[in-house]
Amino acid sequence: MxxxxxxxxxxxxxxxxxxxxxxxxxxxxxxxxxxxxxxxxxxxxxxxxxxxxxxxxxxxxxxxxxxxxxxxxxxxxxxxxxxxxxKGQLGRLDVAIFGSGILNTIPDILKRFKTAYPGVNIVLHQMSKAEQIEALRQKRISVGFNRLLAPLPDIDSTMILQDKLMVAVRDDHPLATKSLINLKELDNEPIVVFPKGARPNFVDLVSRVFQEAGVTMNITQTVIDAVTGIALVSGGFGFCLIPSSASVLQLPGVKYIPLGGLPDNATVDLSCIYLKDDHSPLLSAFLAVVHEYKSQLNHHTSFSAARE
Amino acid sequence: MxxxxxxxxxxxxxxxxxxxxxxxxxxxxxxxxxxxxxxxxxxxxxxxxxxxxxxxxxxxxxxxxxxxxxxxxxxxxxxxxxxxxxKGQLGRLDVAIFGSGILNTIPDILKRFKTAYPGVNIVLHQMSKAEQIEALRQKRISVGFNRLLAPLPDIDSTMILQDKLMVAVRDDHPLATKSLINLKELDNEPIVVFPKGARPNFVDLVSRVFQEAGVTMNITQTVIDAVTGIALVSGGFGFCLIPSSASVLQLPGVKYIPLGGLPDNATVDLSCIYLKDDHSPLLSAFLAVVHEYKSQLNHHTSFSAARE
DNA sequence: AATTGGTAATACCTTAAAGGTATCAAGCAG
DNA sequence: CTGCTTGATACCTTTAAGGTATTACCAATT
Structure with a gap:
């Protein structure tokens, strides 16, 4: 027949x-x-x-x-x-995110992708950097979001944005009135850092910055993620340095102030990672959305810079 | 593809x-x-x-x-x-039955067919003879059960059995004690006949029998079917001649007694009718069941005849 | 680094089967 | 009885599926 x-x-x-x-x-x-x-x-x-x-x-x-x-x-x-x-318009895409990465950029990207590809079922997984890499290799996920990646032979990455550093500070602290804090002003002040886990990570960046500026870093706590760190600031444990994108998080008594007097490379990137030899149309479609987001982000910031 | x-x-x-x-x-x-x-x-x-x-x-x-x-x-x-x-094992078979035909033979045949062809959905329709023929021609039904058919060019029929005549009589009537009633004993007695509707039908047979025997027939009522006729006997309206297969019907105060002194052709047939050029496997399967039923019926009656 | 074993891909030929043209046989309307 | 329409048959052409021989590729192993 x-x-x-x-x-x-x-x-x-x-x-x-x-x-x-x-x-x-x-x-x-x-x-x-x-x-x-x-x-x-x-x-x-x-x-x-x-x-x-x-x-x-x-x-x-x-x-x-x-x-x-x-x-x-x-x-x-x-x-x-x-x-x-x-064409990547139908199927399932497993995406890994990390603790505080969920705060603003990633939801935006996911929202765009869901609008452009409504037939694709996005499944989120909370994973640390090391877990993401293992999961990618085992094909349990197709994309991971992360910061501060070390290059790997089988994994490609796309940088989405570079966050400058900000200081989370209690609003009753003398420095809280300033519109810019210089790193030197944090000399020997109590600092909460994050995250725990695989190196290199945000702690290393912060340490390097202090070291290069010759400022003493007084770490009082090391916590799992930005949210916890900021909560400790709110609880009076001291200062906390965060990537600026984490500043969307509002906690009682916490103010975010830009950190000045830093070298240009004192930034923390947000990237997405994926297997180098994954040519699935779903991944391509997702990365296309990421690139589109990135370019619009650049246009937007240059516009606002021009207006200011 | x-x-x-x-x-x-x-x-x-x-x-x-x-x-x-x-x-x-x-x-x-x-x-x-x-x-x-x-x-x-x-x-x-x-x-x-x-x-x-x-x-x-x-x-x-x-x-x-x-x-x-x-x-x-x-x-x-x-x-x-x-x-x-x-192979006729699946589908739908529309079957027409007439008023009192439903009493014993037809349910037996339908039961056999349903057992042999459980995948076939049998749909019953109550129809008069004329309605059946029209419905056959319009293919609204595939088989009809009927009595006393006139031959038609486009319709075939299979005779299933020939009923002898019996008399339905109230049990308080003097004749009710007899084991055989001769037609002459019904001379000028009140008779209920059936059915109304298209000729030739059961009334014609009964009339012919009376006429050939030279017995006066005193029709008091003409009713639609055997069940009604027998009900009237129960109500004291007189006698009613019925095909013997209708004698399975029990009504209070009604006895059935064989009618004697009749010619051999004083029988009423039960037949099924179908379109001559219907070669559907469902119909063939159904007719096969009918033939099987018929042959078993003959064996059975000859056995019981031999034993008596 | 070269080799070997196993994989899919390609080139070229053979064979099977789908499609076309011409024609026939049967049934119905006039 | 005669066209006219229908599906069926016979025979040929063309398309495409299948086979054989070979190549290209990758990876594991020596």
Whole structure:
């Protein structure tokens, strides 16, 4: 049995006339007659009664007509869905995020992607940097969001943005009135740092900055993520240096003040990582959204810079 | 797209190796490679990633694998169901019955047919003789049960049994004690007859019998069917002649007594009728059951005749 | 670094089957 | 009885599926 034969059968059943059906199918009548005969032979069932005016369906033929329509429609659907899946418009994308990365940029990107590809089911996984890399290699995830990556041979990354540093400070502290804090002003002040976990990470960046500026760093706590660090600031444990994108988080009694007097490379990047040899259309589609987001981000910041 | 290609695709997806799949399909590797390429070209989707050890499904391929399995299973089902329909094991059979015909024989036949062909949905219609013939011609029904048919050019019939005549009589009537009533004993007695409707019918048979025997027939009521007639006997309206198969009906105060002194042709047949040019397997199957029923009926009656 | 074993891809040929043309046989309307 | 329409058959052409031989590629191993 053959899809062609099924198509032919449906045409004949609908036209109730082999010659007319042949015209509709843009073939001549004899091969159509033969295909129908073959179909009947194979099924060992008479599908049509031959009459003087044409043909008419037997009851078995009527049943087979229904089934045939189902089959053709299922095939059509399969083709369409497969093509959509091939364009990355359908399927499932497993994405890893890290603790505080969820604060603003990542939700924006995910929201854009969901709008552009509503057929794709996004599944989020909270994972540390090391876990993300392992999960990528095991193909449990397709993309991970992260900061401060060391290059790896099998993993590519795309930098999304570079956060400058800010200081989280209690609003009853003398420095809280300033619009810019110089690193030197934090000399020997109590500092909460994060995260715990695989190096290199944000702590290393902060340490390097202090070291290069010759400022003493007085670490009082090392906590798991930015949210916890800022909560400790709110609780009076001291200062906390954060990537500026974490400043969307509002906690009672906490103010965020830009940190000045730093070298240009004192930034922390947000990147997304993915397997170098993953050519799936879903990933490509996702990265396209990321790049679009990135370029709009640049335009926007240059605009606001021009206005200021 | 082609069912063959779908089968090939499933084999390759399952073996994750084109060469192995080719062996399983009893073809050589190159044409299989080509068929898969064609499928990919047609869908414009890469279904497999080619690796050193074989191939592996892309996510679009995974989706298409699911769809393919659905398609193949639907095709298989369609073939099987169509073949069963072709053997008359599946479908719908519209059967017409008449008022009192439902009393014993017809339910027996229907029961047998339902046991032998459980996949067939039997739909019953109550119809008079004339209605049945019209419905047959319009193909609203496939079989009708009836009595006393006049032959028609486009309709065939099969006689199922011939009922002898019996008399329904109130049990308080003097004749009710007899084991056989002679027609002459009904001379000028009040008689209820049935049915109303298209001739020839049961009334005509009864009238003819009276006439040929030279007995005066005193019709007091003409009612629609046997059940009503017997009910009137129960109500004291007189006698009622019935086909013996209607004697399974028990009503208070009514006895059935065989009618004697009649010619051999004083019987009323039960037949089923159908279109002469209906060659549907469902009808054939049904008629086969009818014939089987008939032959068993004959064996049974000859046995009981032998024993008596 | 070269080799070998196993993979899919390609080139070229053979064979099977689908399609086309011409014609026939059957049934119905005039 | 005669066209006219229908599906069926015979025979040829063309398309496409399948086979054989070979190549290109990758990875694991020596």
């Amino acid at each position: 053959d899809i062609r034969q099924i198509r032919y059968f449906v045409a004949v059943a609908e036209e109730r006339n082999i010659g007319r059906a042949a015209k509709r199918l843009f073939i001549s009548q004899p091969p159509l007659t033969r295909q129908i005969q073959q179909l009947e032979d194979e099924l060992q069932v008479k599908l049509f009664e031959r009459t003087a005016k044409g043909v008419e369906l037997t009851s078995a033929g009527q049943l087979f007509l229904n089934e045939s329509r189902n089959i053709l429609s299922l095939i059509e659907q399969a083709q369409e869905r497969t093509q959509r899946a091939g | 082609d069912i063959r290609q779908i089968r090939y695709f499933v084999a390759v997806a399952e073996e994750r190796n084109i060469g192995r799949a080719a062996k399983r399909l009893f073809i050589s590797q190159p044409p299989l490679t080509r068929q898969i390429q064609q499928l990919e070209d047609e869908l414009q989707v890469k279904l497999f990633e080619r690796t050193a050890k074989g191939v592996e499904l892309t996510s679009a391929g995974q989706l298409f694998l699911n769809e393919s399995r659905n398609i193949l299973s639907l095709i298989e089902q369609a073939q099987e169901r169509t073949q069963r329909a072709g």
